[in-house]
Amino acid sequence: MTRITAWRRHPLARYAVLIFALALVGMTYTAFAQAGKPADAAMAAGKVDDVAEGKSLFVLHCASCHGMNAQGTTTAPTLIGVGAAAVDFQMSTGRMPAAAPGPQAPRKPQAKWVNEETTRQIAAYVQSLGGGPQVPPAEAVDPKLGDAGKGGELFRANCIQCHNWAGAGGALTQGKYAPNLNSATPQQIYEAMVTGPQAMPVFNDSTITPEEKRSMIAYITQVREQQDPGGFGLGRIGPVTEGLVAWIVGLSALALAAIWITAKKRQKS
Amino acid sequence: MSDDLKTVPKAITGPSTFLDDRLGGANFLKRNLRKIFPDHWSFLLGEIALYSFIILLLTGTFLTFWFKPSMMEIAYDGSYAPLKGVMMSQAYASSLEISFDVRGGLLIRQMHHWAALLFVAGMMVHMLRVFFTGAYRKPRELNWIIGVLLLTLALAEGLTGYSLPDDLLSGAGLRITEGVAISLPLVGTYITFFLFGGEYPGEDVISRFYSLHILLIPGILLALISAHMVLMWVQKHTQMPGKGRDNKNVVGAPFYPAFMLKAGAYFLFTLAVVAGLATFTQINPIWLFGPYTPADVSAGSQPDFYMGFLEGALRIMVPWEINLFGTSHAGTLPLSVIIPALVPMGIIMTGLALYPFLERWVTGDNREHHIADRPRNNPHRTSIGMSAITFYGVLWVLGANDEISAFFHISLNWTTYIGRVLIFVAPALAYLITYRMCLGLQRFDQAVIGHGVESGVIKRLPHGEFIEVHTPVAEDIEAHLRGKEAVPMLPVAEDGAGIPPKGMRGPLGKLRGRMSKAYGGEKIPLDDGHGHGHEEEHAAIESGDDDRSLTH
Numbered sequence: 001m002t003r004i005t006a007w008r009r010h011p012l013a014r015y016a017v018l019i020f021a022l023a024l025v026g027m028t029y030t031a032f033a034q035a036g037k038p039a040d041a042a043m044a045a046g047k048v049d050d051v052a053e054g055k056s057l058f059v060l061h062c063a064s065c066h067g068m069n070a071q072g073t074t075t076a077p078t079l080i081g082v083g084a085a086a087v088d089f090q091m092s093t094g095r096m097p098a099a100a101p102g103p104q105a106p107r108k109p110q111a112k113w114v115n116e117e118t119t120r121q122i123a124a125y126v127q128s129l130g131g132g133p134q135v136p137p138a139e140a141v142d143p144k145l146g147d148a149g150k151g152g153e154l155f156r157a158n159c160i161q162c163h164n165w166a167g168a169g170g171a172l173t174q175g176k177y178a179p180n181l182n183s184a185t186p187q188q189i190y191e192a193m194v195t196g197p198q199a200m201p202v203f204n205d206s207t208i209t210p211e212e213k214r215s216m217i218a219y220i221t222q223v224r225e226q227q228d229p230g231g232f233g234l235g236r237i238g239p240v241t242e243g244l245v246a247w248i249v250g251l252s253a254l255a256l257a258a259i260w261i262t263a264k265k266r267q268k269s
Numbered sequence: 270m271s272d273d274l275k276t277v278p279k280a281i282t283g284p285s286t287f288l289d290d291r292l293g294g295a296n297f298l299k300r301n302l303r304k305i306f307p308d309h310w311s312f313l314l315g316e317i318a319l320y321s322f323i324i325l326l327l328t329g330t331f332l333t334f335w336f337k338p339s340m341m342e343i344a345y346d347g348s349y350a351p352l353k354g355v356m357m358s359q360a361y362a363s364s365l366e367i368s369f370d371v372r373g374g375l376l377i378r379q380m381h382h383w384a385a386l387l388f389v390a391g392m393m394v395h396m397l398r399v400f401f402t403g404a405y406r407k408p409r410e411l412n413w414i415i416g417v418l419l420l421t422l423a424l425a426e427g428l429t430g431y432s433l434p435d436d437l438l439s440g441a442g443l444r445i446t447e448g449v450a451i452s453l454p455l456v457g458t459y460i461t462f463f464l465f466g467g468e469y470p471g472e473d474v475i476s477r478f479y480s481l482h483i484l485l486i487p488g489i490l491l492a493l494i495s496a497h498m499v500l501m502w503v504q505k506h507t508q509m510p511g512k513g514r515d516n517k518n519v520v521g522a523p524f525y526p527a528f529m530l531k532a533g534a535y536f537l538f539t540l541a542v543v544a545g546l547a548t549f550t551q552i553n554p555i556w557l558f559g560p561y562t563p564a565d566v567s568a569g570s571q572p573d574f575y576m577g578f579l580e581g582a583l584r585i586m587v588p589w590e591i592n593l594f595g596t597s598h599a600g601t602l603p604l605s606v607i608i609p610a611l612v613p614m615g616i617i618m619t620g621l622a623l624y625p626f627l628e629r630w631v632t633g634d635n636r637e638h639h640i641a642d643r644p645r646n647n648p649h650r651t652s653i654g655m656s657a658i659t660f661y662g663v664l665w666v667l668g669a670n671d672e673i674s675a676f677f678h679i680s681l682n683w684t685t686y687i688g689r690v691l692i693f694v695a696p697a698l699a700y701l702i703t704y705r706m707c708l709g710l711q712r713f714d715q716a717v718i719g720h721g722v723e724s725g726v727i728k729r730l731p732h733g734e735f736i737e738v739h740t741p742v743a744e745d746i747e748a749h750l751r752g753k754e755a756v757p758m759l760p761v762a763e764d765g766a767g768i769p770p771k772g773m774r775g776p777l778g779k780l781r782g783r784m785s786k787a788y789g790g791e792k793i794p795l796d797d798g799h800g801h802g803h804e805e806e807h808a809a810i811e812s813g814d815d816d817r818s819l820t821h
Binding site: 175230231250 | 309313345353368369382383390394437535546551562564565569571572573669672679680682
């Protein structure tokens with residue numbers, strides 16, 4: 001029996017092989033996963049400063065709800081793995097830092113300390129915690145490069161159940177709502193799709209490809225910039241406001257006209 | 270009556286003589302062109318519907334020139350950029366073409382839609398006027414029923430027309446229509462397959478709705494409207510109570526020239542309002558909705574206002590469902606769809622159609638009526654009407670509960686819970702409040718008759734007290750107020766032996782008697798305005814000046 005054969009038949013050999021195989025698979029996966037994601041850009045590009053700055057900003061402004069290590073608390077979810085895109089969306093729309101607890105954080109003017117730089121720093125910090133969707137590059141959200149017709153079909157199939165056909169928004173259960181899309185920038189629309197903020201589901205890149213997302217952005221921006229060809233648009237929410245106008249403007253005007261033409265001539269006294 | 274009113278104007282005699290010499294029938298023209306129409310603003314409300322209908326016929330004809338009622342799928346190649354290359358039905362594509370590529374097409378389309386809303390709204394307010402003034406009473410019950418039929422048909426006409434453009438919003442309505450049809454026990458599936466020519470949505474429904482919308486229903490509408498007008502003409506219009514007016518005459522202006530001018534002017538007003546709305550206010554922007562595919566549905570999907578009460582009923586309904594024999598294989602009774610689809614509509618339409626007959630049964634009033642009631646003078650009828658309006662209104666408002674929730678930041682769930690309570694509580698409250706208001710207004714009339722109206726002159730009496738001088742009410746107003754008559758009542762009094770009169774025995778008879786007693790009778794007699802609790806003050810100013818009793 002050679003020495004090698006003896007090792008192979010050693011009672012611990014099977015465990016050694018198993019551990020070796022697992023380690024190999026794990027390392028290969030990690031290598032591929034790292035390569036697949038240009039992720040953790042801040043770390044890779046050596047912007048460790050951003051991460052450090054971001055962490056101190058985070059501790060100052062966000063940790064009271066999200067926890068000192070962004071692990072989440074009873075009042076706010078964990079931010080590990082939500083990605084830089086989520087931070088950019090929430091902070092650039094003014095939703096975070098939240099003003100008050102409630103069913104949903106509304107879009108509002110940004111806090112004084114929030115600007116592009118501080119947003120980028122906190123985003124870098126959150127990204128460094130556990131990866132997640134990145135802030136999209138400019139050409140990924142350029143409406144000019146999208147196909148509005150195709151985007152419209154995807155928009156109708158995926159978005160209007162909550163956001164209405166013209167992105168006017170609508171109600172959801174228990175005080176939640178789908179906001180209107182008129183003030184969202186193309187970048188914010190993209191980020192909302194990949195991160196699924198608040199009540200919104202995530203539309204990741206395998207559900208809707210980045211090109212399709214760009215087409216949807218093209219449709220949304222085209223429609224919202226369009227001047228209503230039929231006159232005053234009545235909020236683009238459909239028959240509710242139309243019915244109100246028919247009764248309040250149309251019928252009242254006609255009732256006044258009826259009163260006018262049947263009025264008795266004032267007698268000169 | 271002066272000679273001036275008796276002589277027939279030359280403008281009538283000229284043409285009528287011409288026609289009489291050739292066709293005969295000048296007397297017919299002479300008589301009818303001098304037909305007297307009473308004057309009251311609310312009598313014109315029905316004309317809103319009439320003129321809207323004329324506008325609908327004209328604009329609708331224009332739309333048929335370009336509309337293609339086909340569900341064939343084509344790729345859009347018109348001038349609306351955000352839909353370029355999208356697959357859609359030909360009906361939708363041709364509606365887009367009318368909106369963007371036909372000169373004046375969008376204006377006419379919007380006029381058609383606004384006129385449709387005003388058509389139904391006009392019918393509704395007209396019907397409320399007729400109801401609250403009791404103008405449906407004998408001999409006009411049949412015309413009232415024609416009116417109820419017209420309203421029902423108008424809803425069907427609206428539903429079919431709304432679905433024609435085959436856009437995503439109307440598709441949601443079509444889907445609900447299918448849901449209602451298929452929920453009917455036993456026949457649901459057959460009716461659905463018959464209506465859609467197979468599985469929903471199929472390829473037939475647009476062309477079928479088109480035939481219904483432009484041919485069958487408008488044909489029946491036109492016939493019924495004509496019958497409605499002829500009956501009104503023959504039976505003469507009711508008039509409000511007033512000086513010199515009774516059940517045998519009509520006081521007003523002759524058709525030619527005065528009423529014709531007014532009616533003509535009112536047509537122009539209606540046209541102006543419809544055209545004005547269509548010019549400045551966008552309605553049914555189908556290009557925003559996108560083409561219909563059964564897979565898509567949008568937030569804020571609503572029907573046009575006249576279907577809103579059905580939508581609301583559906584939204585507040587609790588999710589009840591009965592599986593027959595405990596299994597869905599034996600058949601399912603989806604009460605959550607059948608009840609909201611059929612019950613409110615049934616209550617409102619059946620209630621409307623039967624009301625004249627129910628009222629006659631309760632009051633035993635078989636006389637002809639040509640003088641309209643003032644709503645306050647029949648408090649129970651007015652309360653029932655307000656109760657029905659509230660019932661309808663609650664459902665109508667809740668049809669828009671998502672927009673209300675989004676706009677006013679109220680939880681959507683709460684709008685539903687509150688609606689489920691309000692639908693029962695609000696009509697009852699409306700009944701009570703209206704009833705008290707009617708009695709209050711009757712008391713006010715009584716006070717005006719009894720004490721005159723406030724003159725604004727303050728008088729100081731010798732002992733230092735200030736009173737306001739009341740002047741006797743003007744003659745015409747007094748005649749208007751005195752047009753009130755007690756609501757008729759069946760002879761319900763029992764005889765000496767405690768036996769109720771014939772027809773008032775048995776459970777139904779007793780119910781009838783009790784209802785008659787509650788419904789009929791004079792609650793606040795007009796000439797009873799003196800001496801309830803004011804004796805003391807009267808004694809204080811023995812001068813016979815009873816002005817001051819109203820100051821308390």
